[in-house]
């Protein structure tokens with residue numbers, strides 16, 4: 136007879152493993168089916184995020200930033216360091232070590248919480264059963280009162296540039312996190328989040344980076360004013376970002392890859408040593424449900440869910456990248472918590488209007504809520520206030536004065552509608568605005584909150600004051 140659980144989770148990434156831990160905390164007998172095999176050939180938890188996504192990319196962003204800072208910028212502080220060299224092997228070894236520590240950590244958390252890890256490929260069958268196929272082909276079937284599908288996403292492929300990470304010439308993000316030498320030239324197809332983050336890593340380490348982006352509108356999800364500033368900053372750093380560009384064909388040569396592309400001016404050809412394809416990700420839905428299970432998918436190929444992540448099947452939920460909404464680890468994790476609490480009979484809830492986004496470039500870009508262009512398009516009356524880091528004492532001390540904080544509030548109610556930051560530690564600063572929006576704060580609430588001096592947070596305070604024309608450290612226009 137099939138072993139029965141209260142909950143079976145399919146997928147052990149940040150959406151699935153968090154759902155499983157929360158279910159176990161709530162007293163539910165829980166198993167998680169996960170099939171990932173890591174770079175050492177061992178089964179691993181943590182999904183894309185911990186193994187080949189958020190964590191290794193942020194480790195390399197941090198290491199490359201420190202290298203670049205010591206090499207190029209630290210002289211401004213009156214510190215002279217000669218003979219700075221790059222040890223890429225050590226940088227990569229450190230990245231791998233952190234990935235292993237964190238993925239082993241999830242394993243330990245599973246054990247501590249009593250979550251059973253079923254190693255293998257999970258497939259939803261009819262009648263709330265899950266087939267688990269182990270790596271050696273052995274098949275087992277388990278059943279559960281509730282099933283949570285969290286199978287994540289994978290890179291979108293391009294016919295014109297077929298990826299082969301093992302060969303390491305045309306790669307996706309996984310391959311670009313693992314170059315063993317700094318390429319002299321790196322082509323990047325797609326100037327989105329991954330292209331910009333990984334393009335920045337290799338640019339800082341010495342590669343000449345050419346980015347070919349299909350649309351004319353740079354970072355279209357970002358507030359236009361911030362996107363314009365970001366484009367200027369990135370070009371200044373040497374990222375060659377070509378907008379409105381279509382790659383027609385690629386051909387591997389002895390030197391690397393010959394890339395043929397088209398833009399307004401006509402057709403062009405360039406040879407790069409390595410080519411990163413980063414044109415978005417798509418949901419992992421292949422072979423995750425038997426046809427007789429009748430799981431419903433939407434037009435984009437995502438599993439169809441309602442606001443509480445319930446699918447069309449009673450007792451079956453789906454969370455994370457495999458469902459609609461931004462492909463962000465924290466969004467998936469919070470959906471996992473929500474579903475676990477709903478299964479346990481609690482009122483689970485997620486505020487999709489207050490999900491922070493971060494692009495970990497330098498300067499960092501972070502935002503929450505509405506952009507100015509979306510408020511204009513929707514005809515919502517708004518007020519705006521901003522403050523530049525160039526007038527912030529702490530930013531000056533840190534020698535990181537590029538960028539600003541921009542706040543948007545409703546013109547009549549003063550409710551905070553959005554916050555957009557480009558600048559130092561934007562990833563951390565944004566959390567003040569997220570919290571404010573969660574508590575339905577007004578911009579006046581932020582303006583009346585005491586902010587420690589001298590801190591970067593004072594730029595948030597001044598932006599809120601500036602909405603009301605009473606910023607203290609800039610001229611109010």
Ligand code: FAD
Pocket residue numbers: 145146147148149150151152168169170171180181182183184185187188189190192193255256257258285286287288308329419422423454455456457462463464465466467
């Ligand atoms: P995943 O993390 O993809 O996990 C899904 C898991 O399910 C995988 O382990 C997979 O092996 C398993 N699985 C799939 N099918 C089956 C099956 N049938 N049976 C068993 N197991 C299965 N997001 C951020 O918020 N911040 C960042 O800084 C960030 N940086 C990123 C950098 C890169 C380079 C990339 C690629 C992504 C980044 N992301 C970031 C996005 C983030 O990684 C994803 O949003 C997040 O991992 C989604 O979590 P998930 O659990 O839904 O899916």
Ligand code: NAD
Pocket residue numbers: 293324325326327328329330332347348349350354380381382413414415416461462463492493494495
């Ligand atoms: P993306 O959607 O951010 O960017 C893809 C870019 O490729 C877009 O600008 C798009 O216009 C462009 N594009 C699409 N087709 C193209 C083509 N044929 N030629 C040239 N350009 C083309 O996707 P991504 O950068 O691959 O990242 C995938 C997802 O992973 C992100 O949307 C994000 O949700 C997640 N992610 C998040 C973080 C973070 O939170 N810091 C970091 C990395 C990835």
